[in-house]
Amino acid sequence: IEVETYSPPYKPEFSEEDNRAIVEAINKANPDLLWIGMTAPKQEKWAYTHWNELNIHCHCGTIGAVFDFYAGTVKRAPAWWQRHSLEWCYRLLKEPRRMWRRYIIGNLLFMWNICKE
Incomplete structure (x- = not known):
């Protein structure tokens, strides 16, 4: 390869x-x-x-x-967080200064745009 x-x-x-x-x-x-x-x-x-x-x-x-x-x-989130689709939350808790815009603002904007459709 x-x-x-x-x-x-x-x-x-x-x-x-x-x-x-x-x-x-x-x-x-x-x-x-x-x-x-x-x-x-x-x-x-x-x-x-x-x-x-x-x-x-x-x-x-x-x-x-x-x-x-x-x-x-x-480090990846523990298996429980992964199985319950919460890896994003684990990453936010581990690196709040870096991830807050992506997961709080970004997710809210995504949901807003979905609802508008």
């Missing part, structure tokens, strides 16, 4: 040159499976915005924290 990686520069927003380099690296690799981890929601927005530029025919997953879990740099 051949694996290729590309690590873009760490910054709040990518330049057009950065985006072009990422797209070219992905297209050159022609992956059978593409994992994108840039933090949420940056990774989802990037994948959505650049999807039509990607000349690939595979599954694309935006997985963020999964890389941290497998690297052992972030």
